[in-house]
Amino acid sequence: MLRIAVPNKGSLSAPAAAMLHEAGYRQRKESKELVMVDSDNGVEFFYLRPRDIAIYVSSGRLDIGITGRDLLLDSGAGAEEIMQLGFARSTFRYAGRPGVALTVGDLAGMTVATSYEGVVEKHLADHGVDASVVHLDGAVETAVKLGVAQVIADVVETGTSLRNAGLETFGEPIMESEAVVIRRTGADPEEPKVQQFLRRLQGVLVARRYVMMDYDIRAEHVEKAVALTPGLESPTVSPLHHEGWVAVRAMVPTSDAQRIMDELYDLGARAILTTGIHAARL
Numbered sequence: 683m684l685r686i687a688v689p690n691k692g693s694l695s696a697p698a699a700a701m702l703h704e705a706g707y708r709q710r711k712e713s714k715e716l717v718m719v720d721s722d723n724g725v726e727f728f729y730l731r732p733r734d735i736a737i738y739v740s741s742g743r744l745d746i747g748i749t750g751r752d753l754l755l756d757s758g759a760g761a762e763e764i765m766q767l768g769f770a771r772s773t774f775r776y777a778g779r780p781g782v783a784l785t786v787g788d789l790a791g792m793t794v795a796t797s798y799e800g801v802v803e804k805h806l807a808d809h810g811v812d813a814s815v816v817h818l819d820g821a822v823e824t825a826v827k828l829g830v831a832q833v834i835a836d837v838v839e840t841g842t843s844l845r846n847a848g849l850e851t852f853g854e855p856i857m858e859s860e861a862v863v864i865r866r867t868g869a870d871p872e873e874p875k876v877q878q879f880l881r882r883l884q885g886v887l888v889a890r891r892y893v894m895m896d897y898d899i900r901a902e903h904v905e906k907a908v909a910l911t912p913g914l915e916s917p918t919v920s921p922l923h924h925e926g927w928v929a930v931r932a933m934v935p936t937s938d939a940q941r942i943m944d945e946l947y948d949l950g951a952r953a954i955l956t957t958g959i960h961a962a963r964l
């Protein structure tokens with residue numbers, strides 16, 4: 683059985699469970715369940731604190747896990763990223779009251795509050811900056827107001843939490859993060875069960891990002907049309923009973939579908955249809 687760590691709480695938890703469900707895996711029915719066996723699919727899910735997942739996976743007790751890149755790096759555990767999942771995207775940044783600092787170099791002698799001290803201590807050391815780091819579990823933005831630190835280093839998505847606390851980011855972003863699949867550093871990359879799991883998740887990403895587009899077009903315009911819809915490898919072009927016309931079928935990115943339909947229409951394409959993709963193996 684493939685043993686998989688899944689976040690049990692926080693920003694990663696619901697989207698991870700939704701992705702696994704879309705990939706055809708059974709998911710727990712209530713949030714108190716900590717382990718769930720999906721014997722039909724040969725997997726066992728362990729619902730763990732997101733911060734702990736890299737530690738379990740690096741120990742080799744679990745084969746793979748879903749966590750945030752920032753949490754993986756902060757843990758310093760011997761695990762590596764093998765797939766990006768595209769949700770829980772965030773940037774990790776320094777912030778403080780306006781003007782307190784402009785670059786990481788200005789932090790010398792200051793105190794930085796963060797929940798990610800592994801990442802921050804490394805970043806300061808890499809820049810040769812001697813600053814103190816104080817660990818807080820969350821709601822780090824309040825540390826400046828209460829005088830526990832002059833600046834913070836925290837996850838920023840929309841920036842609302844910073845604005846509400848009267849703080850502004852400064853310096854270069856420390857890192858970009860998103861949900862990732864991790865495995866123990868040096869584990870066999872060809873492990874068939876792991877590969878099958880990754881293909882299922884890849885299929886979910888494809889199904890979410892692409893639609894199938896079909897249209898009919900006069901044969902003399904087909905080259906221009908397929909330039910707009912090149913598909914992932916190559917579009918399918920089939921003859922139509924109506925002489926001089928062909929039917930084209932190709933996957934297109936969902937975000938571009940309406941623009942492509944307009945451009946195909948202007949090229950003379952008709953019966954332009956898009957349909958959702960429910961699952962895929964590329």
Ligand SMILES: Nc1ncnc2c1ncn2[C@@H]1O[C@H](COP(=O)(O)OP(=O)(O)OP(=O)(O)O)[C@@H](O)[C@H]1O
Binds near residue numbers: 840
């Ligand atoms: N507002 C957010 N938008 C996007 N991603 C976020 C956000 N907050 C945290 N994350 C990401 O979620 C992961 C952190 O998950 P974790 O469950 O530890 O924290 P959380 O979502 O802040 O939950 P909590 O602090 O309530 O425990 C990190 O990868 C982080 O980048």
Ligand SMILES: O=P(O)(O)OC[C@H]1O[C@H](OP(=O)(O)OP(=O)(O)O)[C@H](O)[C@@H]1O
Binds near residue numbers: 819822838839842
């Ligand atoms: O830029 P924003 O869209 O405001 O999102 C970023 C905020 O979201 C997370 O906090 P969360 O709500 O998880 O609380 P926490 O600080 O206790 O972790 C993160 O720690 C930031 O504070």
Ligand SMILES: [Mg+2]
Binds near residue numbers: 820
């Ligand atoms: Mg949080």
